[in-house]
Amino acid sequence: MHASLSFDQAPPISVPYRFFIAAPWFGVMAGLLLALSGDAALASRWTPEALALTHLVGVGFMLQAMCGALFQFIPVAVGGNVWSPKLVANTVQPMLLLATLLLVAGLLFSRPVLLSFAVPLFLLSLGGFVVVVALALWQTPATGMTLWSMRMAIGALAVTVLLGSLLAEALAHGLALPIIDLTNVHLAWGLGAWALMLLAGVSYHVVPMFQLTRPYPLWFTHWFGPVLLLLVIAWSSRLLLDEAWWTLAIALPLLTILSVYAGMTLWLQYTRRRKVHDATSIYFRVAMLAMLAFAVSGAVFLSYPEFGNDPRATVWLGVLAFAGVFVSAITGMMYKIAPFLNWLHLQRLGAPMNAVPNMKKMIPAEAMTGQLRLHVLAVLLLLAAVWQPGLARLAGIAFAASCAWLGWNLIGAARRYRSFRDQIREVVLRC
Amino acid sequence: MTTVIDGRELQPPEPMERTLEALDKLAEGDDVLLLLYCQPHPLFNILRNSGYAWSEEIQPDGTREIRIRRAPG
Numbered sequence: 231m232h233a234s235l236s237f238d239q240a241p242p243i244s245v246p247y248r249f250f251i252a253a254p255w256f257g258v259m260a261g262l263l264l265a266l267s268g269d270a271a272l273a274s275r276w277t278p279e280a281l282a283l284t285h286l287v288g289v290g291f292m293l294q295a296m297c298g299a300l301f302q303f304i305p306v307a308v309g310g311n312v313w314s315p316k317l318v319a320n321t322v323q324p325m326l327l328l329a330t331l332l333l334v335a336g337l338l339f340s341r342p343v344l345l346s347f348a349v350p351l352f353l354l355s356l357g358g359f360v361v362v363v364a365l366a367l368w369q370t371p372a373t374g375m376t377l378w379s380m381r382m383a384i385g386a387l388a389v390t391v392l393l394g395s396l397l398a399e400a401l402a403h404g405l406a407l408p409i410i411d412l413t414n415v416h417l418a419w420g421l422g423a424w425a426l427m428l429l430a431g432v433s434y435h436v437v438p439m440f441q442l443t444r445p446y447p448l449w450f451t452h453w454f455g456p457v458l459l460l461l462v463i464a465w466s467s468r469l470l471l472d473e474a475w476w477t478l479a480i481a482l483p484l485l486t487i488l489s490v491y492a493g494m495t496l497w498l499q500y501t502r503r504r505k506v507h508d509a510t511s512i513y514f515r516v517a518m519l520a521m522l523a524f525a526v527s528g529a530v531f532l533s534y535p536e537f538g539n540d541p542r543a544t545v546w547l548g549v550l551a552f553a554g555v556f557v558s559a560i561t562g563m564m565y566k567i568a569p570f571l572n573w574l575h576l577q578r579l580g581a582p583m584n585a586v587p588n589m590k591k592m593i594p595a596e597a598m599t600g601q602l603r604l605h606v607l608a609v610l611l612l613l614a615a616v617w618q619p620g621l622a623r624l625a626g627i628a629f630a631a632s633c634a635w636l637g638w639n640l641i642g643a644a645r646r647y648r649s650f651r652d653q654i655r656e657v658v659l660r661c
Numbered sequence: 662m663t664t665v666i667d668g669r670e671l672q673p674p675e676p677m678e679r680t681l682e683a684l685d686k687l688a689e690g691d692d693v694l695l696l697l698y699c700q701p702h703p704l705f706n707i708l709r710n711s712g713y714a715w716s717e718e719i720q721p722d723g724t725r726e727i728r729i730r731r732a733p734g
């Protein structure tokens with residue numbers, strides 16, 4: 231039985247790993263940029279430094295990690311086949327890395343020509359990625375809301391990239407477009423319909439599986455994704471109908487469903503029969519608490535314009551969303567996916583099952599917990615720095631250090647895979 | 662005889678490891694009943710390639726009952 235184990239649908243281990251290993255270093259760059267820029271970076275969301283920081287985290291960290299996770303997640307969670315994953319990853323990732331660096335440099339140094347170079351690279355790399363992933367998601371025989379959430383999310387990624395490209399071209403060539411409104415729509419598609427949709431869809435599968443909770447209620451999984459998509463579409467209509475009452479009519483339900491998702495995940499964690507307090511569980515708890523804080527803050531800013539009109543209010547929401555919610559949840563996921571990848575691929579080598587090391591040996595628990603503590607400290611410092619600008623440099627250093635530690639932990643996991651693989655090959659050859 | 666493996670409170674890859682161990686000892690006509698809250702696609706791939714058949718039923722509490730036996734023929 232064991233020798234015939236086959237994971238023909240799983241991509242080569244290098245495919246997800248190359249994205250995972252690159253992602254944290256963009257977080258390091260973001261932290262260092264903040265440390266160098268100091269308090270000016272967080273004065274408003276429109277400073278060149280803030281725009282560069284947003285894209286270092288949103289495109290550099292988040293998108294890299296999410297692309298890598300999708301390559302692995304599609305076969306494992308929804309039984310889909312991604313066409314030539316190694317070829318796609320080898321083509322997409324270098325273009326995406328270069329495009330991200332050009333975009334960030336273009337925004338930071340206000341150099342339109344760099345933005346113009348970045349746009350075709352984004353369109354080619356992410357266009358190709360979207361097509362390949364969409365084909366895999368539409369051809370799988372699987373069913374369920376994880377699959378539908380992933381389908382909606384990949385469509386939203388396409389919209390996000392198109393809107394981002396339009397914005398970059400508008401900045402590069404001075405096109406007469408409503409830049410602020412378009413940016414808000416681009417952000418809603420990127421953070422809401424792409425990132426949150428994917429996070430929620432993946433949660434339906436991995437929260438019960440890895441955190442040993444009961445499953446999300448069916449009514450919730452059936453409604454959350456479609457309602458989120460409808461609200462993001464409605465938010466986009468603000469380009470045509472920019473009335474205060476309409477903004478409120480969309481934003482309040484949006485904040486409500488965020489709270490329901492976060493509250494539901496916390497409730498499932500709280501009521502599980504077997505308590506697991508590993509780094510992934512705690513990272514998810516941090517992410518959900520940050521999401522609740524985002525929803526409450528957003529409601530306060532909407533209800534009390536004297537707070538909401540302060541440019542730092544949006545920066546506060548940005549820190550909660552990017553560093554608090556997504557960097558936390560994605561890091562927690564990578565701490566499960568990387569050891570699982572190691573285990574899965576070591577099994578393929580044909581050694582007796584007891585020769586394959588336990589998943590817990592792939593990244594030391596103390597290393598993950600230590601990095602988690604530093605990340606939480608970094609998020610708290612970032613939040614404090616929004617209102618106490620003197621803390622910005624320290625917050626930047628803490629964020630850079632926590633991302634570097636994450637990067638080191640993931641490199642360690644890849645090294646351990648190689649070392650265990652070589653040991654197992656020796657055993658198999660001797661048999 | 663049915664071997665029941667309740668994987669709902671086990672962290673991956675333990676449910677898969679226990680299932681594969683149980684299948685190694687499976688006698689003719691016996692089956693394995695695996696209880697999970699998710700669809701184990703990596704396990705399905707192994708079963709497909711190793712000559713096993715399975716059926717799946719979802720219970721109202723979200724539990725998936727996956728019954729595995731040797732494929733006929």
